[in-house]
Amino acid sequence: MTSECFMLAANGWVPNNSQLPVIVYRAVERGDCDEIARAFERRFGRHGWPPDWRDTVYDYHHYHSTAHEALGVAAGHAVLELGGPRGRRMDVSAGNALVLPAGTGHRRIHSTEDFLVVGAYPAGQEWDICCTAP
Structure with a gap:
């Protein structure tokens, strides 16, 4: 497993998070889609x-102003854009995980048809969604 973390500055209407970094973990889980999804669900729950x-x-x-978000990619691959319009583009694939602090803009640019993600939020945090009109 490898990891990287980086900060994202405010970007227009997307606040991002000035205190906490985005964290990306590569090759966290292995297996077929259901095995990886269950493994991420167990891992997120344990934490x-x-x-x-x-x-x-x-x-x-979009971004969530009231909750941090963990994303575990269970299948396929995609290009995500983090930080809002003209933000940081990132390739993600099955087995990768991301931790997005509250306020972090994100969207899917394109993906394979089988792209599947497990989403989780810290206990006690209720997520909202802030966006421009889709």
């Missing part, structure tokens, strides 16, 4: 981030 959904990432810019 106090109950898994909340299995789906894709919205294809429009």
